[in-house]
Amino acid sequence: MSDKEKNILLEVKAVSKFFPVHGGFIFKRKLGDIKAVDRVSFHIKKGETLGLVGESGCGKTTTGRLILNLEEASHGIITFDGKDITHPGKKENRALKKEMQVIFQDPFGSLNPRMTVREIVGQPLIIHHMTTGKAEFKQKVDHLLEIVGLNPGMADRYPHEFSGGQRQRIGIARALSLKPRFIVCDEPVSALxxxxxxxxxxxxxxxxxxxxxxxxxxxxxLAVVRHISDRIAVMYLGNIVEVASRADLYNHPCHPYTRGLLSAVPIPDPEVEAKREQFVIQGEVPSLMNPPDGCKFHPRCPRAIPICYEQSPSLLQQTDAGHWAACHNI
Amino acid sequence: MAKLLSVNNLSVHFSTGNGVVKAVDQISYELNTGETLGIVGESGCGKSVSALSLLRLIPNPPGKIVDGEILFEGRDLLKASKEEICDIRGNKIAMIFQEPMTSLNPVLTIGQQVAEPFMVHQQMKKKQAAAEAVKALKKVHIPDSGKRLADYPHQFSGGMRQRAMIAMGLTCAPKIIIADEPTTALDVTIQAQLLTLMKQLTIDTGAALIIITHNLGIIARYADRVNVMYAGKIVEKASAADLYKYPKHPYAIGLMASVPKLDQDVKTRLQPIEGQPPDLADLPEGCAFHPRCRYKIEQCRVSAPSLRTISDDHEIACWVDV
Structure with a gap:
């Protein structure tokens, strides 16, 4: 194993997820596949934050779920710490849960309303036999709540007694309870x-x-992702269209879609806004059932050339600094 | 600029199981012709209620407009009769709601809904109204608008539904358009398309626009003047340029510091406003913001400050000069 490979915690290689679509009343016919994630590859280094951005329906959540093995990949390989985890067995899956956890978007829907905070945060400890005796359990949960900035005195309350931000802290405490190394944060602040x-x-x-x-x-x-991420991957209709370090992506975006996305986000400063060049992407995201041929972005792309209508571009390295983009016309 | 609308000491209360909630508490503001006013604040600060009450759309019970006046074209909308207010709704003051799915009627076609204001307010016949509806949909860039008239809302995407809502709002060339979180449910590229379109259409028709949002970026890009609301009160009023450059109210200062910006140095940690937004049924004594305020003085605990002018067209409700 080379040094570079040793530093990589998670690698996703050409992973796809197809959801079959059925139609018909009595005899279910398969109408086709929704290619929610289509040959996506990326890696995450140890201690790094990879931001995954895109509009709704672009497959970013599905990608997260594939990594967590909440969905099974249709094609491709996912490795964690050098081991193949694409189709883990039951025992392996259980062991993996200690390594990787998730924080969900909706702090209202992701906490069981009939469990107290102590039960919610402590449940993983019980399931994975990581606690012996009541006193240790209580002490561990109290400690977790303190870490996320909640008063342990509130541990016997129910989720509805907390505000959105506090509930998200409860979700974070639960994710931390098994001391994972890797956490998938799925839109953790967008509901707040x-x-x-x-x-x-x-x-x-x-x-x-x-x-x-x-x-x-x-x-x-995009502003939140820029703040927290070291590297960022941009997804569009199931494909990754650009991956780059934070500085590269925001200062020198290559892909027309990334440029459009960045320009669509208003900056909270009227002076800066007045000077900015505004480039509005026209049209809407096409249906995943029936994506366009060639480059999936071409119907909305201001710079589309004939080849874009026919051939789907592959993700190619643009600079040595690890800036990759999938576009025919850079 | 001519004054188009003035709201004076408006208060809206809701009676709930936990007592009376002062959703909007003694707010006053003005709107001039042709300008874009942004109303910004977090959820529950009363920004939507203040806008809904302009058209008396507050459900009663539990809500009640308890005090104040809303002067529009020389008359008080709160004293207007039912017929008069119906004549104003959608005709002179139009509203674009946040959720295009729930605010469009699912059992009527888009055509019927867009044509309705023409028939109600301009007494057009069905055919003529349908022709106008096609034009209206064209104006908001719905392709194939003639054919799409027969579609139902579920056949439209989120962005197109919101376009249809905008088309409905603009049918009667209203003097004021109120857009209540018009793009919150939409993706950023669609958001940019729609807001640019709305701004352009208001410039074309000379209408004034009130944008209600929690997104400081949208306000910066589209608004001329801004009201910042917190716990049912306006805490700062300023021109957009002034507010972003020299925010004066501690809450506004806190908001500016707490949002990550695309053009900012990334190494700095964000400076959040500590604590939680208050429960409107159980507001703290004195200034509602004082438990979260880092500049608070003794007086803030005792009495609530009212708006005072600190420079031209810039007012804040705060005891302290920050």
Whole structure:
């Protein structure tokens, strides 16, 4: 194993996920596949945060679920710490849960309303036999709540008694309970109020520093992703169209879609806004059932050339600094 | 600029199981012709309620407009009769709602819904109204608008539904358009398309626009003046340029510091506003923001500050000069 490979915690190689679509009343015919994730490849280094951005329906959440083995990949290989985890057995899967955890988007839907906070945060400890006796259990849960900035005195309350931001902290405490190395953060702040978002982002950054965590940070808010990520991958209709370090992606975006996305996000400063060149991507995201031929972005692309209509571009390295983009016309 | 609308001391209360909630508490503001006013604040700060009450769309019970006046074209909308207010809704003041799925009627075609205002307010016949509806949909760039008239809302994508909503809002060339979180449910590229379109259409028709949002970026890009709301009150009023350059209210300062920006140095940690937004049924004494405020003084605990002018067209409700 080379040094570079040793540093890589997670690698996704040409992974696809197809969901079959059935139609018909009595005899179910297969109408086709929704290619939610289509030959996606990327890697995440130890201690790094990879941001995954894209619009709704681009496959970013499915990618996260494939890594967590909540969905099974149709094609491709996923490796974690050098081991193939694409189709883990039952025992292997259980062991993996200790290594990788998830923080969900919706702090209301992802906590069981009939369990107290102590039960929610402590359940993984019980399932994985990581606690002996009541006293240790209580002490461990109290400690987890303190880490995420909640008062352990509130551990016997139910989720509905907490605000959105506090619930998200409960979700984070639960994810941390098994001391994982890798966490998939699936839109962890998008359901929160602006003033609370910053609290949660800072907490996630602090935890990363303290515990050496590696994140896959899935979000649609480009400003948030830029703040927290070391490298960023941009997805469009199931494909990764650009991967680059944060500075490269935001300062020198290659792909027309990335440029359009960046330009669509208003900056909270009227002076900067007045000077910015505004490039509005026209049209809407096509249906995944029936994606366009060639480059999937070509119907909306201002720079499409004839080859874009026919051939789908592959992700090619643009600079030595690890800037990759999938576009015929760079 | 001519004054188009002025809201004076408007208060809207809701009676709930936990007591009276002052969703909007003594707010006053003005809107001039042709300008874009942004109302910004977090969920539950009363920004939507303040806008809904302009058209008396607050469900009663539990809500009630308890005090104030809303002056539009020389009359008080709160004292207008039912017929008068119906004549204003959609005709002179139009509203574009947040959720295009729930605010469009699922059992009527898009054509019927877009044509309705023409028939109600301009007494057009069905055919003529349908022809106007096609034009209206064309204006908001819905391709094939003639054919799409017969579609139902579920056949439209989220962005197209919101376009149809905008088309409905603009049918009668209203003087004021209120857009309540018009793009919150949509993707950023669609959001940019729609807001640019809306701004252009209001410039073309000379209408004033009120944008209600929690997104500071949208306000910066599209608004001329801004009201910042917190716990039912306006805490800062300023021109957009002033607010972003020199925010004066501690809450506004906190908001600016807490959002990550695309053009900012990334190494700095964000500075969140500590604590939680208050429960409107159980507001703290004095200034509602004081438990989260880092500049608070003794007086803030005792009495609530009212708006005071600190420079031209810039007002804040705060005891402290930050």
């Amino acid at each position: 109020d602006v003033s609370i978002q910053a609290q949660i982002i800072n907490l996630l950054e602090q935890l990363q520093e303290d515990f050496g965590l590696t994140y896959l940070f899935i979000a649609h808010d």
